[in-house]
Amino acid sequence: MSSVPQQPGGWWHDYVCPTHGIELGVREGNEFLCSYGCRLAGDKVEAAWLALEHQALARAARVAARRYALHGEVADRERAVELVLDYAALYDQISAGGWSERSESWMLRGKLFAQALSEAQWAVGFADAIITLGAIPELQESATLSRTLEGLADTLAESRRILIEDRNDQRSNYTAWLDAAARLIALARESLGGEPVAAHFETAIVDHLQLAVRSDGWEWEASTYYHVFVLRAYLLGLRGLDPQQVATEVADTLRRMIDVLVSIAAPDGFLPALHDGPYDRVAMHREVLEICALGAQFFSDTGLTTVQSWVVERLGADHDGLEWMLEGWFVGAPLDRAPVVVGSRAFEDAGYVVLRDSRNRMVGILDAGPHGGAHGHFDKLALYLYGDGVRWQPAPAVPPYGHALRHSYYARTVAHPTVSVDGSDQVEATAEITAWDAATSRVTAVTTTAIEGIRLSRTVQLDDGLLVDVMHVTCDDGEPHTIALGLRPAVDFSVRVVGSSWRSTWGAGAGATGSPAGAHAKTGEQTQQTQPALNGWHWASGESTLDLHAGRGPSDDPSRLQEIADWVTTAPASTFVSVYSFDPDATIDSIETHISDTAVVIEIAAADHDTSRIEVAL
Known part of the structure; x- marks a missing residue:
């Protein structure tokens, strides 16, 4: 019996109570509960739940793999391997059917998800679990996993082609995630004995960074959420690089992007939710923590200590500690660049x-x-x-x-x-x-x-x-x-x-x-x-x-x-x-x-x- 749901995910934004406008909570049987007592059912809300569940299980695979790497617990190894292989089998099966039928006309279609954007986010977590586990026999000997990684690489490449060539939208935040996922999938294939990762994967990330970030450090949409969203994709996608060897203009842009968050934070560390995005959501808080952790490996001082403390307090029991297990994401010493001085x-x-x-x-x-x-x-x-x-x-x-x-x-x-x-x-x-x-x-x-x-x-x-x-x-x-x-x-x-x-x-x-x-x-x-x-x-x-x-x-x-x-x-x-x-x-x-x-x-x-x-x- 598979440890992962066997149906593709829809659009997570549909996981919302139509009466109260809040994101839905736990699932009970075929019903999805709102904190005000509403109980919803139906294909649309179930597909949205599946999208969130697939993301959550990819994160669970990351956490288990990284705990195993840190502590060597057999249970963690078994859990991570189980999730990776079960998802390999599921993706191999679903991708054979082509692009998702759950997509709406405006979406960039995925296969496991309605959106290619969601697929890319999921792929980053899936790849991280594989890279962290390393060349262990269960993964190296799995022909299904090999096909899945090849299929994911093809899906990501074709989605990017549609976005860039057909839609002429290279600046899109989708591009940042497609590029990050493509590089991590390539690193995952390399970790299992495949070809070394080509430099063009890194070049694509750098090109987007230079295109989509304003001169003052803001992601071009000037939304706090999408700024965090894209900055996280860059830091994840540049895995394995030495900050000391990164081009100066790239490091400067990443520094400015982090400084934006330092500059807008409220006195207690709360990040104002400017323009579109969630006001207060567990998934976003976890993304901010990942930026704090990865940023601290790239720069000796990020200035995000207060932000990090607020998020950890706010998450409470929802804090799974993944960001504390990401040591070694970059190789070499962090850059010694001071953060912006907090002020007007x-x-x-x-x-x-x-x-x-x-x-x-x-x-x-x-x-x-x-x-x-x-x-x-x-x-x-x-x-x-x-x-x-x-x-x-x-x-x-x-x-x-x-x-x-x-x-x-x-x-x-x-x-x-x-x-x-x-x-x-x-x-x-x-x-x-x-x-x-x-x-x-x-x-x-x-x-x-x-x-x-x-x-x-x-x-x-x-x-x-x-x-x-x-x-x-x-x-x-x-x-x-x-x-x-x-x-x-x-x-x-x-x-x-x-x-x-x-x-x-x-x-x-x-x-x-x-x-x-x-x-x-x-x-x-x-x-x-x-x-x-x-x-x-x-x-x-x-x-x-x-x-x-x-x-x-x-x-x-x-x-x-x-x-x-x-x-x-x-x-x-x-x-x-x-x-x-x-x-x-x-x-x-x-x-x-x-x-x-x-x-x-x-x-x-x-x-x-x-x-x-x-x-x-x-």
Whole structure:
């Protein structure tokens, strides 16, 4: 009896509850359970489960093989060999039938999976188990395994040809994984006595790296998830190389990609889920840990210690420790290149600006770049706010792609803390960073293409203990329009009117929701923990309303109701001014705001009689 399922996998993104929008959990018989009590069945969801199960078993083979290599336990050896040979038999059988019938028209088809991308990810794990086991008799003598490795190599090569030649999409994140898988399959064949791995496999990875990574280190889509996704493929695919012998431009690009993660991390190590991708998912957390481990073999210091600690805490019992068993992935000493200094930083090419106070208690991220392709969101000039152990106003990410809320809510403007006009979403657009001062952590960015006939300008400045945010909206036709600036908290949130202004409180005391560092709840669960509070003061030019209402929180649990707000006015132009205090030891006596047609002047008096004055030209 085989130790692996005998059916091909579908598209894992279909493994989602249609009612609650969360990834499904365990299987019971022919039913698949949602944490809210839903029980689903059917071919589509079963195929999605199979896709995840095949990936999980490839990982189990890796873990068993590497444990055996470290400790020599016979049970681990037997388990790894069993999985490898059973998958060899399954792939040999399934691939004889040709390309998957489960694929949708837009997919790059696989054989064991609906998508060639999933097949490549699986193949990397499968190959790693074989290479780690080495030239043992059970593997060397298996004609089925030999045919499977040859068949996988052919599948990967043909998938890449279709992607590059027929679809002209060499920059795709698929390419990175097809290249990584092709090289590891070649290494697996070599480990069993086959031909030495040709240099063109490594060259293909390097070519993609140089094509798909922006000058500032971001993967071209500027999505945290796909940045992690592609960076991991590069590090896996370059297995067996000596960092000291890698071309300087390649090492520099890998360094910049790792530095992106260091630069955007929240104070506690949480990685903001910018644009498409999961908000909080076990599989992604494990991918981040693999980057931390492999990066530490490539560079003497990655700067990812805080990120790694947060992920290990967050995984809890789901942490299987694979990344601790990857020693020797690269040969030779790591490169001695220091990581980026953590602080405020502008990514001019991707368009993100990270504002960080000097004591690393708050991070603000302004989205002021290109749309980001198929994984981009309609969120130009959105401002995301993170604290130490709390996500006050985070990028919401998206649920599994098989759920309609990915496009109908989470990719839309309504899900993000930015401006919409007349109730319409923004369109695919680019913003421009027009002023940037790292010394004062101040940025101004503008877009004139996100909403037709509308100019949006946002200035954000982060001082120690205070963040000032000024959004200015101008309608080119001079006519009144309904302008709304979204506030999208992910914590307990309250608003009260104070004269002609408003006061807001974000996540004060117990009851704030989210996924704080140290929480050992299963991914997607709500947690409660005392978190740092954020206090806000808000003013607008002209008459406006700050409307508090129920909305959705981050995409790890779309069905959870969250208090959100829309700051609304009807006018040909409007200025929205917010001041946020995140220093629990500082007391503000007063804030005075003066808004004219040409400038905003904000004067802040603290209890210690220190007064600061901030001016923003409109």
